[in-house]
Amino acid sequence: MRRRFRRILFGGSVLAGLAVAAGLGALVLTLPPSNHTLHLHGLHAPVTVLFDDKGVPHIRAANLPDADTALGYIHARDRMVQMELMRRLGSGRISEIAGPAGLPTDRMMRALGLRHLAEDSYRTLPPGMRAQLDAYASGVNAAIGDRGRFIAPEFLPFGPPAPWSGVDTLLWGRLMGVSLSGNWRPELDRLDASGRFDRARLLSLFAPHDRTKAPDQTALADTAHRLDALLPRFPAPFTLPDEESDEWAVDGRHSATGAPLLAGDPHLAFGFPALWYLARIDVPGLQLAGATAPGVPFIVIGQNGHIAWTFTSNSADTQDLFVETVLPDGRYATPDGPSAFAIRHEIIHVRGAPDVAFDVRISRHGPVISDALPGRGKGPVLALAAENLRPQDASPGLAALDTAQSVADAGTDAALIASPVQNLLVADRDTIGQFTTGHVPIRRSGDGAFPADGASGASDWTGEASGDALPHIVSPASGQILNANERTAPPDFPVYMGRDWPALWRADRIRALLSTAPRHDLAEFGRMQSDIKSTFAAATVPVLLARVPRADGIAGKARALLPGWTGDMHADAPQPLIFNAWIQRFVIDVETSAHIGSVSDSWEDMATLFLSPAGAAWCAGNCTPALARALDESTVALAGRFGDDPARWRWGAAHHVVFENALLRSIPLVKHLARADAPIGGDDTTLLRAGGALGDFDAVHGAAYRGLYNLADPDRSRFIVTPGQSGNWLSPDAWNLMRSWLDGSSMELRRQPDHVAARLLLLP
Known part of the structure; x- marks a missing residue:
């Protein structure tokens, strides 16, 4: 035995x-092979792909369709899991893998109907655009067929992903439209807050232009509160921050090269893998280089040998909530009489739980988003009118930018990007310009600050503005253009652009740095992208010190370190930690005691308000006691973590940039293989954007891609992404760019890489 x-x-x-x-x-x-040859159906000529020692592909093709096919293969090879998650998110199918935790997101995506919009858009695209999407999809599907379940570790237990289609690609643009045109969420937040405050007091937080009578607030506030609770908010998985990005350019008179220089770094959510994927693509007449988005056959931000371009978010109000009046027979009221809702039946499959079935109603304004609520009952009906939910698609405009020859061409292409509304900054060898992409609605009345009555038609959209009707500038006399999400048009601009604009902290810093020298070079622009001075802190610290002139104990020791500090957010200094802990605790305490809730995604704006005379009403007439208490509370908490000597505290000890996988973050053991973090300087108000949620010092959004463009010699332009090119956490290319990015370094993407680490040959 x-x-x-x-x-x-x-x-x-x-x-x-x-x-x-x-x-x-x-x-x-x-892990993909280092040398591979593959025959692909549909190629017109051989395509050579050389991967440099950083994992960046250098594609050489005879034409753009072949290059699109190759890019599709490479994206799937390195980022198929990311593409699959994007497809599932846009289709409302996260619950199939995440279980009940994915239901809130899925219910809202089904209510918005993004998949249906993408399917309709694909059918109506010009034939050439469809052919481009199909060429890309054929490359993705070739990689799936070639690699099968071995295309990524996450597919090993479940088998290979389903085939890719042009509709899947269009979902990316629809998702970006939702994420970057999210001003219906502030409407919802205001509506939620209206259940706790009378309208006059609530208006003091927002000072909207429209003071017309709104629909009854009581029942609406409850619906808004339930929707707010249902919807995930950044930095939850599969969400993006509401405003982001810096961009600036100077013309040849102000550059060391004699030709324009341009810098751009979109500030989006950090993650593993990153949203962006670097590529260099050479076809006759074009030398494309920059940031691609896995799932999409374009250089989204970059250069093509003739122009360079980048984007920042524009906070134009392109979404409105309407309160529909449901009649006893199930129809809803309109100015022309009763009308029937269109109905869409949705079934969500949930891993480990029963299917969830519900109907989505669509009114003349748009989908009824309150139908996303479980057991919607007979409460108020909120319909969403949104430019990003209209039939027009952004893809033709993005594709056109890849082949534009001049700033003028790019201005024409900007009007083809239906949504989202963005500030497109462009330079060619002679000119700089900024254009507004997308469509902005024209309202019969009102400013869209609060949900409007849908039955009367008083606030209906009567048209839309785009192209030259929106803010634009070409060759300004100053020789420079910049934007950091601030307002691009005066309040009296002929087209009403919106009311919720970020403060000027980052824009003022860019303007100040550009004024320090008559001529600029790329090295200086690179240092600007890594600049850690906070104009917000520099302006706010004197106010804090004047309001709290002394303190005892650990609070007094910490306060004594702030006089003379100029707002530099060094990772190895104590002052950034003391300041951020103090001011954020102050905002949290005031918002909590006043029961304000999430009425603004910018805690810096709320801090400025509470420190002003107008904000005193939210602290029973005087916010100074709350400010003093916040200093005591925050420093005691810091002492518990970092010791009793504030001079030895370090911002970088608490402030880490975090890259983690939205899917794997909840799986024990594996989550550590797909996660990395490191100390970082800067914060949410610096050009080195490293921001997070209020009260949490982890940096979870910022510039995961940076581009520096030299229009005199495009081969000398510089690029970086983080944490790496590969989405496979076993690959050496998964994290290999993180250190360079942290150091503020970047690299050139020339036609011939200096070091070739892998080769891929695609044959017809």
């Missing part, structure tokens, strides 16, 4: 060892 037991034990150990070895072997097989 003992011998038998030993044999069983030995045999079991051997089998377990073999199973582990097989598992490790399968994981290794998910």
Whole structure:
């Protein structure tokens, strides 16, 4: 019996060892080969892809369709899981893998109907655009067919992903439209807050232009509160921050090269893998380089040998909530009489739980987003009118930018990007210009600050403005253009652009740095992108010190370090930690005591308000006691973490940039393999954007891509992404760019890489 037991034990150990070895072997097989040749159906000529030592592909193709096919193959090879998650998110299918936790997101995506919009858009695209999307999809599907379940570790247990289609690509643009045109959310927040405050007091927080009578607030506030609770808010998984990005350019008179220089770094959510993927694409007449988005066959931000371009978000109000009046027979009231809702039946499959079925009603204004609520009952009906939910698609405009020859061409292309509304900054060898993409609604009345009555038609949209009717500037006399999400048109601009604009902290810093020298170079622009001075802190600290002139104990020691500090957010200094902990605790305390809730995504704006005379009403007439208490509370908490000597505290000890995988973050053990963090300077108000949620010092959004463009010699332009090119957490290219990015370094993407680490040959 003992011998038998030993044999069983030995045999079991051997089998377990073999199973582990097989598992490790399968994981290794998910890494792509370093030299590979593949025949692809639909190619017109051979395509050569050289991967440099950073994992960046350099594609050489005879034409753009072949380059699109190659890019599709490469995206799937390195980022298929990311593409699959994007497809599931836009289709409302996260619950199939995440279980009930994915239901809030899925219910809202189904209510918005993004998948249906993408399908309709694909059918109506010009034939050439469809052909481009199909060429890209054929490359993705070739990679799926070539690699199967070994295309990424996450597919090993479940088998290969479903085939890709042009509709899947269009979902990316629809998702960006939702994320970057989110001003219906502030309407919802205001509506939620209206249940706690009378309208006059609530208006003091927002000072909207429209003071017309709104629909009854009581029942609406409850619906808004439930919707707010249902919807995930950044930095929850699969969400993006509401405002982001810096951009600036100077013309040849102000550059060391004699030709324009341009800088751009979109500030979006950090994650693993990053949203962006670097690529260099050479076809006759074009030398494309910059940031691609896995799932999309374009250089989204970058250069093509003739122009360079980048984007920042424009806070134009392109979304309105309407309160529809439902009649006893189920129809709803309109100015022309009763009308029937269109109905769309949705079924969500949920891993480990029963399916969820519900109907989405669509009114003349748009989808009824309150139908996303479980058990909607007979409460108020909120419909969403949104430019990003209209039939027009952004893809033709993005594709056109890749082949534009001049700033003038780019201005024409900007009007083809239906949504979102963005500030497109462009430079060619002679000119700089900024254009507004997208469509902005024209309202019969009102400013869209609060939900409007849908039955009367008083606030209906009567048209839309785009192209030259929106803010634009070409060759300004100053020789420079900049934007950091601030307002691009005066309040009396002929087209009403909106009311919720970020403060000028980052824009003022860019303007100040551009004024320090008559001529600029790319190295200086690179240092600007890594600048850690906070104009917000520099302006706010004197106010804090004047309001709280002294303090005792640990608070007094911490306060004594702030006089003379100029707002530099160094990772190895104590002042940024003391300041951020103090001011954020102050905002949290005031918002909590006043029961304000999430009425603004900018805690800096709320801090400025509460420190002003107008904000005193939210602290029973005087916010100074709350400010003093916040200093005590925050410094005691810091002492508990970092010791009793504030001079030894360090911002970088608390402020880490975090890259983690939205899917794997909840899986024990594996989550650590797909996560990295590091100390970082800067904060949410600096050009080195490293921001997070109020009260949490982790940096979870910022510039995961930076571009520096030299229009005199495009091959000398510079690029960086973080944390790396590959989405496979076993790959050496998964994290290899993180250190360079942290150091503020970047790299050139020339036609011929200095070091070739891998080769891919695609043959017809």
